[in-house]
Amino acid sequence: xxxxxxxxxxxxxxxxSLSLTGCSSTGGKRAEDARKxxxxxxxxxxxxxxxxxxxxxxxxxxxxxxDIVQSGARQAAVKDNxxxxxxxxxxxxxxxxxxxxxxxxxxxxxxxxxxxxxxxKAAVARAEKAGIPVITVxxxxxxxKAFGALAHIGQDETIAGEAVGDELNQRGRKKALCVLxxxxxxxxxxxxxxxxxxxxxxxxxxxxxxTDMPDVQSAIEAKLQADKSIDSVVTLxxxxxxxxxxxxxxxxxxxxxxxxxxxxxxxxxxxxxxLGFAVDQQPYLQGYEAVDLLWAYKYNADVLxxxxxxxxxxxxxxxxxxxxxxxxxERGTR
Amino acid sequence: MDKAVDERILQTSxxxxxxxxxxxxxxxxxxxxxxxxxxxxxxxxxxxxLSTVLxxxxxxxxxxxxxxxLMIGGEFDxxxxxxxxxxxxxxxxxxxxxxxxxxxxxxVSLLVxxxxxxxxxxxxxxxxxxxxxxxxxxxxxLTGLNLGFTKLIDGTVSTKTIGDMEGFPxxxxxxxxxxxxxxxxxxxxxxxxxxxxAVASWILxxxxxxxxxxxxxxxxxxxxxxxxxxARTKTGLYMGVAFGAWISGQHLLFSFDSVxxxxxxxxxxxxIIAAVIGGCLITGGYGSAIGSAxxxxxxxxxxxxxxxxxxxxxxxxxxxxAMLLLATLLNAWVKKRAEATT
Numbered sequence: 001x002x003x004x005x006x007x008x009x010x011x012x013x014x015x016x017s018l019s020l021t022g023c024s025s026t027g028g029k030r031a032e033d034a035r036k037x038x039x040x041x042x043x044x045x046x047x048x049x050x051x052x053x054x055x056x057x058x059x060x061x062x063x064x065x066x067d068i069v070q071s072g073a074r075q076a077a078v079k080d081n082x083x084x085x086x087x088x089x090x091x092x093x094x095x096x097x098x099x100x101x102x103x104x105x106x107x108x109x110x111x112x113x114x115x116x117x118x119x120x121k122a123a124v125a126r127a128e129k130a131g132i133p134v135i136t137v138x139x140x141x142x143x144x145k146a147f148g149a150l151a152h153i154g155q156d157e158t159i160a161g162e163a164v165g166d167e168l169n170q171r172g173r174k175k176a177l178c179v180l181x182x183x184x185x186x187x188x189x190x191x192x193x194x195x196x197x198x199x200x201x202x203x204x205x206x207x208x209x210x211t212d213m214p215d216v217q218s219a220i221e222a223k224l225q226a227d228k229s230i231d232s233v234v235t236l237x238x239x240x241x242x243x244x245x246x247x248x249x250x251x252x253x254x255x256x257x258x259x260x261x262x263x264x265x266x267x268x269x270x271x272x273x274x275l276g277f278a279v280d281q282q283p284y285l286q287g288y289e290a291v292d293l294l295w296a297y298k299y300n301a302d303v304l305x306x307x308x309x310x311x312x313x314x315x316x317x318x319x320x321x322x323x324x325x326x327x328x329x330e331r332g333t334r
Numbered sequence: 335m336d337k338a339v340d341e342r343i344l345q346t347s348x349x350x351x352x353x354x355x356x357x358x359x360x361x362x363x364x365x366x367x368x369x370x371x372x373x374x375x376x377x378x379x380x381x382x383x384l385s386t387v388l389x390x391x392x393x394x395x396x397x398x399x400x401x402x403x404l405m406i407g408g409e410f411d412x413x414x415x416x417x418x419x420x421x422x423x424x425x426x427x428x429x430x431x432x433x434x435x436x437x438x439x440x441x442v443s444l445l446v447x448x449x450x451x452x453x454x455x456x457x458x459x460x461x462x463x464x465x466x467x468x469x470x471x472x473x474x475x476l477t478g479l480n481l482g483f484t485k486l487i488d489g490t491v492s493t494k495t496i497g498d499m500e501g502f503p504x505x506x507x508x509x510x511x512x513x514x515x516x517x518x519x520x521x522x523x524x525x526x527x528x529x530x531x532a533v534a535s536w537i538l539x540x541x542x543x544x545x546x547x548x549x550x551x552x553x554x555x556x557x558x559x560x561x562x563x564x565a566r567t568k569t570g571l572y573m574g575v576a577f578g579a580w581i582s583g584q585h586l587l588f589s590f591d592s593v594x595x596x597x598x599x600x601x602x603x604x605x606i607i608a609a610v611i612g613g614c615l616i617t618g619g620y621g622s623a624i625g626s627a628x629x630x631x632x633x634x635x636x637x638x639x640x641x642x643x644x645x646x647x648x649x650x651x652x653x654x655x656a657m658l659l660l661a662t663l664l665n666a667w668v669k670k671r672a673e674a675t676t
Binding site for chain 2: 026028030061063183217221222223246250263264332
């Protein structure tokens, strides 16, 4: 034990002295702080009662996309004087139970995603019966109205895929690869199918293990080596775009990398031409609009869309728009 | 010779010695899978393709080596997959938040990661609970900590890029660079992997610690009775896994600049599978480091070979499972034959 303590002291002393001497004069938090403009400190803009809204999504742990949805919802909640509750579970049954829990809590409004509609049907019906208004976001545009939701805010995955197909045609692409990072995700399949629908060339699918980046990289690399005629790679999530860029470099391929969704890195790589284009469904808007619309309904009985989904995308982003968006991706709202 | 000869001084032929090696079955399996893809996949035999396969194998193999040692020592580590991510996150966030040279983060990460390994070992030897429970607890806690800390410190679920910070180029060179042989690029992780296999084999076969590992895995009480420091050996093995996680984590960080906090879940099974295919017994006391490398190679070849062969991706997981099952069966069959002849 004594020997262990000596080692611990030496290790701690080493760590402290290292961190005192080994400062970086580039990058890091200091640079970020310097960059950061005085961000507006959020406070309520209305004096309506403090209603409680619950948002329940099908997100897995640590998903960048859902983090942005959440940040949009939270900012709208602050502005609208809303007590905002967020929960998520990628298992449909668990997600339905979370909705049940929100109904039991008698919240004033529920925002829910319908990635696996059948599993959510009963829970949504229960909310309706309890008189709690429900808004669906992101996925479930077809089921939303039938389930009795006030409105649906999101992107139609097939339409987004079609937009990518059109863009690929415009760029004169002949053979594209659709990289799916979650096998069995309905939305992912719809995106790739959408691309295949409008794309005049041939489209191949590649399934990769999204929780293991080296695996993603080597799989894309292998595919590009196996088929030299692939001239564009479409990834379905922002973090995978950069990995595809690395795979392309190692495979010595000339393919253009395009992606769904945005993040800081994608914005930077669009700007310097490493990536061709990104198709954004504006997740911030999905969270923000959902909370705002629930507020407007409670306050003013307003609804949006007239029973049809309100689309937040697709927005095709290329080099020209990327520069303007970089600052927003840095702060995690685009 | 009709006189009875003591079996201990019996001369065994080199062939029989070879057949008794734990990794033999997996070598045969690997050759079979290699043959299948060499035949079925165009371009699988190109040097560039083999480099890709080796890279995929090395990222599994770096972890499979210490995991195999741990299994020979009779224990499991379910936290190994997320520990890789934790290690990368600590390194990245420490450098970024302190605006420190990235090597500082790398050093701090090594200490933290080893401490988590030591925690696993300490809990195991003190509580006497099964390693399955202890490391399942660590696995869940780390998964939560990875996400919670990243969100708390960075505000989002992935870390900020450290690609523009001092020390990044040299750290990148050590953990994530590519070297060229005959015009083909190979990842540096392959070297790390080979070095780990060499060191682990030396420890297992040539040192007293190696004997201890086999002893505690074979029969813990008997080992303790003859004076083997069981607790120290097991804690050391968990710290070995942590060391592997540190190398993998730094590779993850320096090749992709930023780290997704949700990554790594499920990889622990892949490491264990690689070790088992490579001839490690799930019950402990038997196995080899080279075997784990062959297991990792088999996994790398199968997962990438399917892509090279351009088989229908809808069936990807099925092919993977069937290949692995076949390889393991072949492995078991060869081992049985080998044991029958000695």
